Amino acid sequence: MSNIAITDAGPSTSAKPFLTRLAGGFVSRLVIIVPYLWLLFFFFIPFIIVFKISLSQSAIAMPPYTPVLDFRDGISGFFSGFRELSFDNYVWLTQDALYFKAYVTSVIIAAISTVLTLLVGFPIAYGMARAPATIRPTLLMLVILPFWTSFLIRVYAWIGILKPEGLLNQLLLSLHIINQPLIILNTYTAIFIGIVYSYLPFMVLPLYSSLEKMDYSLIEAAKDLGCPPTAAFWKITFPLSLPGVIAGCLLVFIPAVGEFVIPDLLGGSQTLMIGKTLWNEFFANRDWPVSSAVAVILLLLLIVPIMLFQQAQARAQEQDK
Amino acid sequence: MKSLGSIRRDFAPWNDPNAKPYIQFENVTKKFGDFTAVNNLSLTIFEREFFALLGASGCGKSTLLRMLAGFEEPTAGRILLDGQDLRGIPPYRRPVNMMFQSYALFPHMSVEKNIAFGLKQEGMPAPDIEKRVAEMLKLVKLEQFAKRKPHQLSGGQRQRVALARSVAKRPKVLLLDEPLGALDKKLREETQFELMDLQQELGLTFVVVTHDQEEAMTTADRIAIVDRGEVMQVATPAEVYEAPSSRFVAHFVGNVNMFEGKVAERAANTTRITGATGAQIVVENSTDTKAGSDIVFAIRPEKIKVTSKKPADAVNALEGEVYDVAYLGDMTVYHIRLDDGQIIRASALNAARVTEDPLTWNDRAWVSFRPDAGVVLTR
Numbered sequence A: 001m002s003n004i005a006i007t008d009a010g011p012s013t014s015a016k017p018f019l020t021r022l023a024g025g026f027v028s029r030l031v032i033i034v035p036y037l038w039l040l041f042f043f044f045i046p047f048i049i050v051f052k053i054s055l056s057q058s059a060i061a062m063p064p065y066t067p068v069l070d071f072r073d074g075i076s077g078f079f080s081g082f083r084e085l086s087f088d089n090y091v092w093l094t095q096d097a098l099y100f101k102a103y104v105t106s107v108i109i110a111a112i113s114t115v116l117t118l119l120v121g122f123p124i125a126y127g128m129a130r131a132p133a134t135i136r137p138t139l140l141m142l143v144i145l146p147f148w149t150s151f152l153i154r155v156y157a158w159i160g161i162l163k164p165e166g167l168l169n170q171l172l173l174s175l176h177i178i179n180q181p182l183i184i185l186n187t188y189t190a191i192f193i194g195i196v197y198s199y200l201p202f203m204v205l206p207l208y209s210s211l212e213k214m215d216y217s218l219i220e221a222a223k224d225l226g227c228p229p230t231a232a233f234w235k236i237t238f239p240l241s242l243p244g245v246i247a248g249c250l251l252v253f254i255p256a257v258g259e260f261v262i263p264d265l266l267g268g269s270q271t272l273m274i275g276k277t278l279w280n281e282f283f284a285n286r287d288w289p290v291s292s293a294v295a296v297i298l299l300l301l302l303i304v305p306i307m308l309f310q311q312a313q314a315r316a317q318e319q320d321k
Numbered sequence B: 001m002k003s004l005g006s007i008r009r010d011f012a013p014w015n016d017p018n019a020k021p022y023i024q025f026e027n028v029t030k031k032f033g034d035f036t037a038v039n040n041l042s043l044t045i046f047e048r049e050f051f052a053l054l055g056a057s058g059c060g061k062s063t064l065l066r067m068l069a070g071f072e073e074p075t076a077g078r079i080l081l082d083g084q085d086l087r088g089i090p091p092y093r094r095p096v097n098m099m100f101q102s103y104a105l106f107p108h109m110s111v112e113k114n115i116a117f118g119l120k121q122e123g124m125p126a127p128d129i130e131k132r133v134a135e136m137l138k139l140v141k142l143e144q145f146a147k148r149k150p151h152q153l154s155g156g157q158r159q160r161v162a163l164a165r166s167v168a169k170r171p172k173v174l175l176l177d178e179p180l181g182a183l184d185k186k187l188r189e190e191t192q193f194e195l196m197d198l199q200q201e202l203g204l205t206f207v208v209v210t211h212d213q214e215e216a217m218t219t220a221d222r223i224a225i226v227d228r229g230e231v232m233q234v235a236t237p238a239e240v241y242e243a244p245s246s247r248f249v250a251h252f253v254g255n256v257n258m259f260e261g262k263v264a265e266r267a268a269n270t271t272r273i274t275g276a277t278g279a280q281i282v283v284e285n286s287t288d289t290k291a292g293s294d295i296v297f298a299i300r301p302e303k304i305k306v307t308s309k310k311p312a313d314a315v316n317a318l319e320g321e322v323y324d325v326a327y328l329g330d331m332t333v334y335h336i337r338l339d340d341g342q343i344i345r346a347s348a349l350n351a352a353r354v355t356e357d358p359l360t361w362n363d364r365a366w367v368s369f370r371p372d373a374g375v376v377l378t379r
Helices: A002-009 A011-015 A018-054 A074-082 A088-095 A097-130 A136-148 A151-162 A167-174 A188-213 A217-224 A229-257 A261-266 A274-284 A288-320 B061-069 B111-122 B126-139 B155-167 B185-202 B213-219 B237-242 B247-252
Strands: B021-032 B035-046 B050-054 B076-081 B096-099 B173-177 B205-210 B222-227 B230-235 B257-266 B270-275 B280-284 B294-299 B305-307 B316-327 B331-338 B343-349 B364-369 B374-377
Touching: A018 A288, A088 A097, A088 A288, A097 A136, A097 A188, A097 A229, A097 A274, A097 A288, A136 A188, A151 A167, A151 A188, A151 A261, A188 A229, A188 A261, A217 A229, A217 B096, A229 A288, A261 A274, A274 A288, B021 B061, B021 B205, B035 B061, B035 B076, B035 B205, B035 B230, B050 B061, B050 B213, B061 B076, B061 B096, B061 B173, B061 B205, B096 B155, B111 B126, B111 B155, B126 B155, B155 B173, B155 B185, B185 B205, B185 B213, B205 B213, B213 B237, B222 B237, B222 B247, B230 B237, B230 B247, B247 B294, B247 B374, B257 B280, B257 B343, B270 B294, B280 B316, B280 B374, B305 B343, B316 B343, B331 B364
Parallel strands: B050 B205, B050 B222, B096 B173, B173 B205
Antiparallel strands: B021 B035, B021 B076, B222 B230, B257 B270, B257 B294, B270 B280, B294 B374, B305 B364, B316 B331, B316 B364, B331 B343
């Protein structure tokens, strides 16, 4: 699109036939419209439906909430349904400490896992970016390879590894490192292991792409100016990889907050996370309105800080130019 | 050969047997796997010298610089700086700074932060840093760009920031890797002189790596011609040009004509050479060459005179035909095909605006030169 804008401003375009320009404008406009249509149909409209359900009341019916907002009673019936909508479910969320605790634990678990993933992922990405150019595609392939197996199966596999009589404990016992099996399964540790393992590629890939772009002579220049290697890392490498760090952290943090499968399979029944709470409300209690309210709050919880952050970044970039 | 000295008349420590060497490469070899980048090379550089390493890309000149900076360690031999063996000293503890070919400016820091970077590492107090940075900005005339980021500067400005950053710490030696390589021709010529002035002003030792012979000739006190990891000749620009030590050097620096033949007759100080087709020339030659042995006489184009008639008093005059003429404004370059088939390049300064009866394509012409206008090469 920027192309079009530039050529439009140029004097040479006046020679172009009007129709060609119009067609070109249409095609390029279509190209940007498609993702917006996608977002509209598969994100915005579903979100509006969920939001509407969150304002409804639970009912023993099919679907299990009222009002349904349909045209069975004509257009007036559709509009009169609006009067029954209320924020009761949101009030309810503040009254039961369970939800608040679940939100807080989820955010804390997601934050800790994100930091752990970063700690594990950074050396991997750095090693890949510094590897000889010929083997980099292979390394990249290895990072994506786990995606070829079902996520669920891979998380199940961790049960076999982490359980008291599992592979890890057998190994440690046979090496006489421990005398008693470690209890890892059904603890928060297992959740951390599961999240770090599952989301590592999402951390490594953006980190790799920002580290790979970095000119290694910058490190040499820093050393040349009297900077020991560790200091050079913190003053040059890390600040320059920050876009990758941020992208990777967001890609891990956001899905980790709402994660359901990992806490359910590895964390046992005691762990309290919002994804599990939501699942319970929806399937065990069949309370669609409350679970919808939980989902809406979760979304706001994630989206608002990200948007604020992006705005701040855009402003910083603007200042730079 | 007293006229072939340094341009700085009072500066020629390499001729002084008592002068203390500042940087010494002693039998340095550097191998990367099977590839020998630097082969048993020895070199001496003096304090306050502007020293150029000149060679084609891949000849090992950058490896020499990187070994001096500490990014590479020699496989064998040693490097001394001011008498101290540099082996094992990491780059961040060496009193040398480098200006990188890519400039390697830190993109996330402003110009002044870039310049202050090395000073901060040193632990210099903040007010002193501020003073030094201001001084450096003034030196490279970038005062009003202090707050800019590197990507907001032009190529020439970036080059000057890189230069300011590398001299800010007042290193004992400044290493410059193709310092002007990324600039366009006009800017490059201007900057050459700025570099020389800067070196004089700061009194530092400069070691510059370049593949541009003009840059080396303009800026350096001495030039080392490097080929395949070995030094072919180390001499002042004038010596390298007027008295090249080998065919390689003669070809590498400037244009040259080579007369190949056999020694016909040898007098006290001159030698008569017979070419392949029988043409004879007489040249000054102090080397001991036996009659009948192969010999090469190298002569620069501007030392050859081109005339339409045979010059009466010339010792050496050969006849041919004008094959090509190129008018360059300040001078004209002739390619003359001699009657024995050899093509001679000769250039004439266009001292007058209008020449009567100028030589042109297919004209008969004579080339003439003095016996001492070129050198005999044995290598």
